[in-house]
Amino acid sequence: MAKTEMTKRDKEVSDKLQNVGTEILKQVNKGEGPTYQLPVRTLNNVFFDQKSKTIKLGDKMSQRQFLNVAHSRKFMQTILVAAEIRKVIDEQATVSIRDLYYALKHTIAGTDENTFEEQGESDPVIEDIEASLDLLREELHLAASAKGIIAGDLKIKDGKDMIDLTKMGSGGWSVPSNVEPDKLEIKDLDAEYVLFIEKEAVWRRFNEDQYWKKEKCIILTGKGQPGRGERRLAQRLSKEHKLPIYVLTDADPWGMYIYSVIKQGSISLSYSEEKLATPDAKFLGLTTMDVEKFKIPKEVTIKLNAEDTGRLKEMSAYEWFKNKEWQKEFQNMKDKNYKLELEALSRKGIRFITETYVPEKIKNKDFLP
Amino acid sequence: MAKTEMTKRDKEVSDKLQNVGTEILKQVNKGEGPTYQLPVRTLNNVFFDQKSKTIKLGDKMSQRQFLNVAHSRKFMQTILVAAEIRKVIDEQATVSIRDLYYALKHTIAGTDENTFEEQGESDPVIEDIEASLDLLREELHLAASAKGIIAGDLKIKDGKDMIDLTKMGSGGWSVPSNVEPDKLEIKDLDAEYVLFIEKEAVWRRFNEDQYWKKEKCIILTGKGQPGRGERRLAQRLSKEHKLPIYVLTDADPWGMYIYSVIKQGSISLSYSEEKLATPDAKFLGLTTMDVEKFKIPKEVTIKLNAEDTGRLKEMSAYEWFKNKEWQKEFQNMKDKNYKLELEALSRKGIRFITETYVPEKIKNKDFLP
Numbered sequence: 001m002a003k004t005e006m007t008k009r010d011k012e013v014s015d016k017l018q019n020v021g022t023e024i025l026k027q028v029n030k031g032e033g034p035t036y037q038l039p040v041r042t043l044n045n046v047f048f049d050q051k052s053k054t055i056k057l058g059d060k061m062s063q064r065q066f067l068n069v070a071h072s073r074k075f076m077q078t079i080l081v082a083a084e085i086r087k088v089i090d091e092q093a094t095v096s097i098r099d100l101y102y103a104l105k106h107t108i109a110g111t112d113e114n115t116f117e118e119q120g121e122s123d124p125v126i127e128d129i130e131a132s133l134d135l136l137r138e139e140l141h142l143a144a145s146a147k148g149i150i151a152g153d154l155k156i157k158d159g160k161d162m163i164d165l166t167k168m169g170s171g172g173w174s175v176p177s178n179v180e181p182d183k184l185e186i187k188d189l190d191a192e193y194v195l196f197i198e199k200e201a202v203w204r205r206f207n208e209d210q211y212w213k214k215e216k217c218i219i220l221t222g223k224g225q226p227g228r229g230e231r232r233l234a235q236r237l238s239k240e241h242k243l244p245i246y247v248l249t250d251a252d253p254w255g256m257y258i259y260s261v262i263k264q265g266s267i268s269l270s271y272s273e274e275k276l277a278t279p280d281a282k283f284l285g286l287t288t289m290d291v292e293k294f295k296i297p298k299e300v301t302i303k304l305n306a307e308d309t310g311r312l313k314e315m316s317a318y319e320w321f322k323n324k325e326w327q328k329e330f331q332n333m334k335d336k337n338y339k340l341e342l343e344a345l346s347r348k349g350i351r352f353i354t355e356t357y358v359p360e361k362i363k364n365k366d367f368l369p
Numbered sequence: 370m371a372k373t374e375m376t377k378r379d380k381e382v383s384d385k386l387q388n389v390g391t392e393i394l395k396q397v398n399k400g401e402g403p404t405y406q407l408p409v410r411t412l413n414n415v416f417f418d419q420k421s422k423t424i425k426l427g428d429k430m431s432q433r434q435f436l437n438v439a440h441s442r443k444f445m446q447t448i449l450v451a452a453e454i455r456k457v458i459d460e461q462a463t464v465s466i467r468d469l470y471y472a473l474k475h476t477i478a479g480t481d482e483n484t485f486e487e488q489g490e491s492d493p494v495i496e497d498i499e500a501s502l503d504l505l506r507e508e509l510h511l512a513a514s515a516k517g518i519i520a521g522d523l524k525i526k527d528g529k530d531m532i533d534l535t536k537m538g539s540g541g542w543s544v545p546s547n548v549e550p551d552k553l554e555i556k557d558l559d560a561e562y563v564l565f566i567e568k569e570a571v572w573r574r575f576n577e578d579q580y581w582k583k584e585k586c587i588i589l590t591g592k593g594q595p596g597r598g599e600r601r602l603a604q605r606l607s608k609e610h611k612l613p614i615y616v617l618t619d620a621d622p623w624g625m626y627i628y629s630v631i632k633q634g635s636i637s638l639s640y641s642e643e644k645l646a647t648p649d650a651k652f653l654g655l656t657t658m659d660v661e662k663f664k665i666p667k668e669v670t671i672k673l674n675a676e677d678t679g680r681l682k683e684m685s686a687y688e689w690f691k692n693k694e695w696q697k698e699f700q701n702m703k704d705k706n707y708k709l710e711l712e713a714l715s716r717k718g719i720r721f722i723t724e725t726y727v728p729e730k731i732k733n734k735d736f737l738p
Binding site: 087088091093094095096098099100101102103105106107114143145146147149156158159161162163167168169170171172173174175176177178183184200201204205208209223297299300341343344345346347350351 | 456457460462463464465467468469470471472474475476483512514515516518525527528530531532536537538539540541542543544545546547552553569570573574577578592666668669710712713714715716719720
């Protein structure tokens with residue numbers, strides 16, 4: 001097929017990758033052992049940055065040396081991955097990280113050694129390149145798994161297509177993995193906030209009731225722990241368009257952790273979180289405090305198990321949860337010894353969640369920080 | 370919100386549900402112990418129907434009697450579920466099966482007994498109602514989890530929205546769980562076949578290359594084992610619009626089982642398979658026979674593990690796989706002792722799958738039945 005023209009950003013990224021090779025070539029020509037510098041990505045170099053309010057990678061660096069036997073395999077892999085990514089960008093394609101692994105897997109001529117034995121070897125090398133060049137995976141034309149759905153009063157310009165998110169019927173638009181500004185333009189936005197919903201089934205309830213139309217908002221789900229696309233899209237709606245982001249999850253440590261990742265980011269992606277996290281997001285619910293507030297019958301709550309209590313304890317100790325509002329909620333969950341799911345609200349009526357619960361929480365600004 | 374008007378089908382379904390209650394009331398008025406008849410859903414009442422070429426439920430029936438202590442809890446649950454579903458239809462809503470469970474969970478007045486203890490109790494009752502009234506879950510306004518994505522040259526009329534599936538950008542339209550004709554109308558279809566792709570990442574590759582435009586087809590993925598929505602949509606495109614359905618999965622027992630479910634259906638949904646399965650579907654690939662045909666390097670194949678070999682043996686014994694073509698492929702997989710993933714084709718080039726592999730298979734009609 002005809003290749004589309006490279007964007008300015010693609011050219012910059014391609015140049016950065018070429019530079020990796022050029023630098024190494026320089027070292028070789030000078031008679032030096034080739035060395036590649038990269039940030040340390042272990043826990044002791046990860047911190048919560050008070051300024052950006054996101055999880056971030058510190059400035060500890062390490063070196064990968066070709067002439068060090070312990071490094072040479074990884075070194076070879078790093079160069080292979082960087083070269084292949086540059087090829088993918090130049091061909092104006094996008095591939096999955098599994099494609100990349102297979103594309104590069106081969107037996108090195110004259111040996112019985114494979115370049116990669118499993119995808120577990122190529123994935124960390126990709127992360128090294130992202131972190132060392134300060135590039136998003138999407139800018140490297142690597143697709144993450146995409147599972148989110150969105151609807152609401154906005155249009156999205158994606159290539160030649162203008163997609164009207166008010167006209168998606170019962171299905172919704174499937175959020176792609178790359179939502180970077182040079183790929184997706186947000187147009188004709190007429191919404192007052194974003195409702196970021198943990199569960200797809202609950203999103204369907206809001207979509208069926210055309211909640212986004214009635215309440216002038218955007219409804220977005222990441223189906224569980226959201227993917228990069230949904231998180232980056234929420235960040236763009238927050239930062240570029242100043243929309244409040246309200247997160248709606250189960251009242252359990254897992255739902256609240258999903259909120260935490262949307263807001264502050266995760267340790268494993270610390271090197272990209274400034275570009276993925278949405279520090280202005282607010283937690284709408286569900287909370288265990290809502291049980292009494294909304295007179296939810298006890299029968300639909302679920303007793304905490306050992307895993308829940310363990311996770312709850314860990315969460316209470318997170319720096320960003322050390323405010324009195326969250327500590328109060330965690331304490332209440334522990335004291336009452338229950339959690340509850342969003343679907344439990346159905347006990348109060350089919351449309352209780354769309355017609356009463358969420359609108360009241362928003363009206364009363366009853367959020368957790 | 371304003372309720373939309375009930376469709377003719379909704380009225381029929383609502384009446385069928387009311388009938389359940391009316392019949393029981395008649396029995397009570399006659400002084401009989403209330404009894405509810407339903408088909409046996411165990412394996413010994415499931416068979417492969419040579420006429421419809423789908424897995425089907427046989428005609429063995431069982432009785433659920435209110436005055437039998439062993440049945441009375443289930444009897445009560447059946448009536449509760451039937452009544453709640455009727456309410457959901459009358460309110461013109463759609464709910465998830467988890468919503469339904471929570472909506473009905475309560476402590477019976479004057480006792481400490483709950484109507485349902487867990488969703489594992491309400492789900493089989495829903496299946497009983499589907500099977501005994503010969504209704505699809507979607508007709509009962511119950512939403513299954515939906516995860517599929519579609520793009521191609523057709524329009525879908527969904528409520529008031531006309532959705533143009535040629536203009537979905539890199540995202541695609543998210544397939545809803547209910548794709549019944551009274552809900553979704555297929556319009557302006559201009560395609561020659563449907564490519565039903567197991568993996569979302571591979572679907573993205575085809576979508577990025579606008580394969581559907583070049584090859585005049587529809588591309589659909591169910592992200593692994595497809596949901597009811599994707600399967601029913603494939604059936605509609607096959608039966609109503611006479612499009613060939615080509616299935617593209619990994620060359621392993623799991624991918625081939627996904628094909629089997631698309632084509633013949635599954636045992637667990639035997640009571641609905643005539644409405645979900647697509648007996649005319651054909652298996653495009655990947656096969657282990659393709660390795661030599663397309664000169665795929667051995668490095669990207671994966672050795673079979675014990676689970677694979679066990680599953681392979683089971684599959685070879687399935688009635689519908691007992692043709693020489695499939696037996697040959699199973700034998701080859703066993704002899705070569707390898708499987709391979711769709712992404713392994715990336716070893717032959719980024720666009721090998723979209724520009725060479727699939728077009729050649731289709732041109733040569735190189736399918737398995």
